[in-house]
Amino acid sequence: MHRLFRPKLNCGFPEVLVSILLPVFNASRHLPLALGSLQLQSHDELEIIAIDDGSTDGSAGILRRAAASDTRIRVVERENRGLIHTLNEGLDLARGDFIARMDADDIAYRERISTQLAAFAAEPGLAMCGTHFDTIVPRGAALPQSKPDVTESRELRVLSRFCTILRHPTVMFRRSAIPDGELRYDPAYPCAEDFELFNRIAEICPVRQLEAPLLAYRLHPDSVSVTRAATLRATHVRFLEENLARHYPEAAGTGFTALAAQVTPDAISAAADLLRRLDALLPHQPPEDRRAFTIGQRVTLYFLYAWLVDLQEFSAARHFVEASGKQGMFRRSERAVLGLVGSQPALARGLWSALVARGEIIGALQNRKLTSVVPDIGAIERQAATLTMGAPPAVSSEGA
Incomplete structure (x- = not known):
């Protein structure tokens, strides 16, 4: 038996097995903390399915040590096949309904797993439950606390047509509440597989986001959102256009997805046209959908704007903001910088760099210490330390 015992909470399903899918690829730097936090969950009936997707660092050794000391950890080691294949493989291996x-x-x-199980117990038809989260930035600090914009099923369904509604690593599914064949990641949507899956489930099943932060989500330069940003953006806009055609056809067909190939005046005009069409549709939405629809518009605006700014396409960003009529959605300082793009581009770029630096300084002053954010961080660190010592024992290449 595994060596970690804790009293079980009254979560509604005290004896139920929960399968945790943990894809691993060159994650040795942070993997011990992730594993340690799962091993110390207050809900004890777990299987942790850790699939090493062809790592070339020390991840495999860490997983072997963890499995040797905790029989709940099942390790699979193999060549690299990518995240979507790994997630679907984990779904096939999972023995739990949750x-x-x-x-x-x-x-x-x-309390992450216990709290999510309690949410499923309180709502028997619930199919998918995410949680709020704290965000870890480099050098071990956490961003200021926030609250989720949307938590209820109907609003999440509307918002899921515009963006990924839940932070992927916070999600728990109840397989028996989801129609056969639907709990599957689609390889046609690389880097946005969660956007597509969550939308598909939200359209046909009850879903929920819990307001309490139950996970610390780490931002770092090696994350997919950074290393595969171009693929993520292209897939995102393609799936967004598919959803517009399906649910809001009057807003579809502008051609804004051409931005994925090249930033051109026509593509920028098409993106602005999309925002104007969504504005025209807002009054015609059911009253109970309008708040989520408005949030979806805002997310789309900022997504496209941030895309252009990240590419240093300041002139295009200015045209997009002005043509969409959304100047009021941006800070005065940003509008002032964009206003200089045409006449003094060098000055505009310098001022933009200064704005970014100022924001980073202010953000750093507002950040919280990780030790004050993560419950039981000391115990998690001590558990993690046991996974980084000694030689890795041998395990089967196909896991336990």
Whole structure:
């Protein structure tokens, strides 16, 4: 038996097995904390399915040590096949009706699994439940606390047509509440597989986001959102256009997805046209959908704007903001900088760099210490330390 025992909480399903899917790829730096946080969950009936997707660092050794000391950890080691294949493989291996996601660089809070199980117990038809989260930035600090914009099923369904509604590593599914064949990641949507899956489930099943942060989500330069940003953006806009055609056809067909290939005046005009069409549709939405629809518009605006700014396409960003009529959605300082793009581009770029630096300084002053954010961080660190010592024992290449 595994060596970690804790009293079980009254979560509604005290004896139920929860399968946790943990894809691993070159995650040795943060993997011990992630594993340690899962091993110390207050809900004890777990299987942790850790699939090493062809790592070339020390991840495999860490997983072997963890499995040797805790029989709840099942390790699969193989060549690299990519995240979507790995997630679907994990779904096939999962024995529990409840299936939770976790990333190898994040930290689950001790009550995460118990709290999500309690939400499923309170709502028997619930199919998918995410949680709010704290965000870890480099140098071990956490961003200021926030609250989720949307938590209820109907609003989440509307918002899921515009963006990914839940942070992927916080999600738990109840397989028996989801129609056969639907709990599957689609390889046609690389880097946005969660956007597509969550939308598909939200359209046909009850879903929920819990307001309490139950996970620390780590931002770092090696994350997919950074290393595969171009693929993520292209897939995102393609799926967004598919949803517009399906649910809001009057807003579809502008051609804004051409931005994925090249930033051109026509593509920028098409993106602005999309925002104007969504504005025209807002009054015609059911009253109970309008708040989520408005949030979806705002997310789309900022997504496209941030895309252009990240590419240093300041002139295009200015045209997009002005043509969409959304100047009022941006800070005065940003509008002033964009206003200089045409006449003094060098000055505009310098001022933009200064704005970014100022924001980073202010943000750093507002950040919280990780020790004050993550419950039981000391116990998690001590558990993690046991996974980084000694030689890795041998395990089967196909896991336990």
